[in-house]
Amino acid sequence: MAKDIELDALDAVRRPVASANGLPNAHYTDPDMFRTEAQALLMSTWAGLAVTADVPEPGDAVPMDFLGMPLLLIRDKQGEVRVFQNICRHRGMMLVPEPRKIEGAIRCPYHSWCYSTAGRLVSTPHVGGPGHNTHDAIDKDTLGLIEVPSHIWREVVFINVDGTAPPFEEVHADLIARWAEHDKPLYHGGADSTFVLDVRTNWKLAVENYCESYHLPWVHPGLNSYSRLEDHYNIEAPGHYSGQGTLVYRQLRGVNEEVFPDFEGLSEKWVEGGEYVALYPNVLLGVQRDHAFAIVLDPVAQDHTREHIHLFYATPRTDEGMRAKNATLWKTVFEEDIGVCEGMQRGRSAPGFDGGRFSPAMDSPTHCFHDWVAMRMQGHG
């Protein structure tokens, strides 16, 4: 019976925006639902894990926890960014517990089995007895690190944990085409251009809030002085992404009216245009003429999300003071959103809440996301 109720509720989510309800409370508060959604929404799709700047140099290795899985983000000696399960193929010991530079091989701290940074098992000391480093039963060629399929786009490292998703370029062909003009080298601003927000909310609420511009004049009154509600438009690609665009993007100006260099070759649209898109499931992207950003949402628990924010520029070097000012500006905006994301999370404990309703004019990007969630949950069975 509970299953029937759940399916009916998902059917209600999938109705046209004018009559649809939002996702039921359990999708925000129930630990079992969180685990089910992890399978249906985050492991079987291309989920954001990190950015390439997390491992800037060959040999850099960072252990990561994603949905409870121990993963290792590493830039191998050839410069390729890879993601492995952070465990030894011998006894399952965690290989790299802290971020560090791998100087040679990844050596398991337990029995010293060694792996190349590309994941190849290169040494099994004493596996055949003391001083005997081979054994017929242990085929090194089949015991490399377990690699998680990964893809890099706009310097975000996406992973498909269960390996079932079609190729990234196929899944996200629409947005890749939409932003083809922005397919330019992105330079991470460095330590002063990244920050983490720890938010007591379900990760989907961070997506939902990011999707729409409806809240801008109320939650971001400072932003509204130059980016008014009527200057925004909705962006919807059902099943893939949704968000909003602005027609009045204004460049940040320094004390001497200096600005960040533009990305080369952009068309007229981007002189005052900016677009802000939630790429399902968990990556929030922004593009503008002179800088871009990516927010990777780490779904820690049903009521806990870490937002990893990264700012990118068109040139390798930019003015330090301008970067700091820009990071402060964006941090202020994203911190203003915390209150509503946490408030909606607390609200989801209200018994009998039907998931709410959507403004057909203003909330359709959010409904687009809910519809995607409901579609995948129905398909997950």
Place this chain on the structure above:
Amino acid sequence: MADLARRLLDAHARDDRKALVALYEEAANCANDLDAACFYLTHAWVFALDAGHSAADALYDRLHGLGRA
């Protein structure tokens, strides 16, 4: 040999993997039988791999030549 053992423990305490490569190779060269020598050579090789030490290939070749890698 007691002095070598002390130096090995000291290198372990400092996590000085470059020193461990040399010391375990020294221990291998001092060993009285092939199994003991290969035991120490294995350690030298593993710490060389770990540290990205230039001796790693030569140590592998030595073990491989003895049928131990």
